[in-house]
Amino acid sequence: MENYNYTKYHPMDEIYRWMEDVERANPELVSSTIYGYTYERRNITLLKLGQNNTAGREKKVIWMDCGIHAREWIAPAFCQWFVKEIVNSYKTNEKLEQMLQNLDxxxxxxxxxxxxxxxxxxxxxxxxxxSRSQSLPNSTCYGVDLNRNFKANWGTIGVSFDSCENTYCGESAGSEPEAQAVMDFVGAMVNQTLCFLTIHSAGQLILLPYGHPEISAPNYNELVSVDPNSGSSRDWARLIGIPFSYTFELRDKGKFGHLLPENQIQLACEEAYVGALSIITYVHEKAFNNSIVSNSAATTVKHFTLASGIAMMIWSTIMAVFVATGFI
Ligand SMILES: [Zn+2]
Structure with missing residues (x-):
């Protein structure tokens, strides 16, 4: 564990091993669950971070997934970074420790x-x-865009029905075992789930849910133009009732794109960690302390986007309203 290099990209066998090591080293905080199998019958495994709840209250759930798009290597690197940060800091961070007693x-x-x-x-x-599925027997093309395969206005916009295309949405909503596994697992705990974070690259954006016809961000058109689509996990999460649902688009803004050099992993992860933790803190305070933490969550997340050079929106408005549906 101490020797694991978080500023390098790791092949899958090393990530599987890392998950086992993290669980073994932190049994009081970390447990793993295999909640599905890929088309090629590999485990889809998650780590659950949470402490025993001594207050006897029902725990709430935060969901985070990475690596739904294969080439976005910074995303799995971030999920590992996120776990590392939580594991290393919760014992000395009273607020974080309290949150982990209330949240999984x-x-x-x-x-x-x-x-x-x-x-x-x-x-x-x-x-x-x-993905790597071969849904059409006579096709020479493989794979479904798993982030177009969720039951959220599936197949209506921003997708292709050509299995050779990058945004092929599959034969039907949930036709792919990877997407269906997320829908089954999260769907079964939807009433406890406060927040759904799905991590992608690139673009250095946080993409927000929308939907209320009267309210839109000042740059609504800009957001729409990023990537209007249907069948994304984020839309699905909001549609089934999870109040906070965000897509993170990590570094960079196009220079390297999905080939982000390893020397940028740390910066990308540090800024996204601040953003993710701010959102989690916000939803925790709202759910358990019945308060809106001044504007700190909003402000910090805004810094994330500002630091990325993209002042996307007025966060306080979004936080106050948190309306939904979306893009990507
Ligand atoms: Zn992506």
Whole structure:
């Protein structure tokens, strides 16, 4: 564990091993669950971070997933970074410790395991995005865009029905075992789930749910133009009733894109960690302390986007309203 290098990208076998090591080293905080299997029958595994609740209250759930798109290597790197930060700091951080008594944070470092492994096989596969299923018997093309396969206005916009395309949405909503596994697992605890965070790259944006016809961000059109789509996990999460649902688009803004150099992992993860923890703190305070923490969550997240050079919106408005549906 101490020797694990969080500023490098790791192949899947090392990530699986890392998950086992984290669980073994932190039994009072971390447990793992296999909640599904990929098309090629590999485990889809999450780590649950949470302490025993001594107050006897029902625990609430935070969901975070990474690596639904195979080539976005910074996303699994972030999920690992996030777990590392929580594990290393909760004992000396009273607020975090309190949150972990009230919340269980479910972290899936890699959902699209088959695709992720495929991107490691050789350089020509490095920019593979989809899963590795072969849904059409006579097609020479593989894979479904798993973030177009969720039951959220599936197949209506921003997708392709051509199985050779990068945004192929599959034969039906939930046709892919990876997407269905998330829908089953999260769907079963929807009433406890406060927040759904799904981590992607690139763009350095946090994409927000929308939906209220009267309220839109000042740059609504800009957001829409990023990537209007249907069948994303984020839309699905909001549609089933999870109040806070966000897509993080990590570094960078296009120079390297999905080939983000390893020397940027730390910066990308540090800024996203601040953003993620701010959101989690906010929803925790709202649920358990019945208070809105001044504007600190809003402000910190705003800094995340500002630091990225993109002042996207007025966070206090969004936080106050938290309306939904969305993009990507
Ligand atoms: Zn993505």
């Amino acid at each position: 944070i479910y972290v899936t470092p890699v959902i699209n395991v088959d695709g992720y492994i495929f991107t490691w096989t050789n350089n020509s596969n490095r920019l593979w995005r989809k």
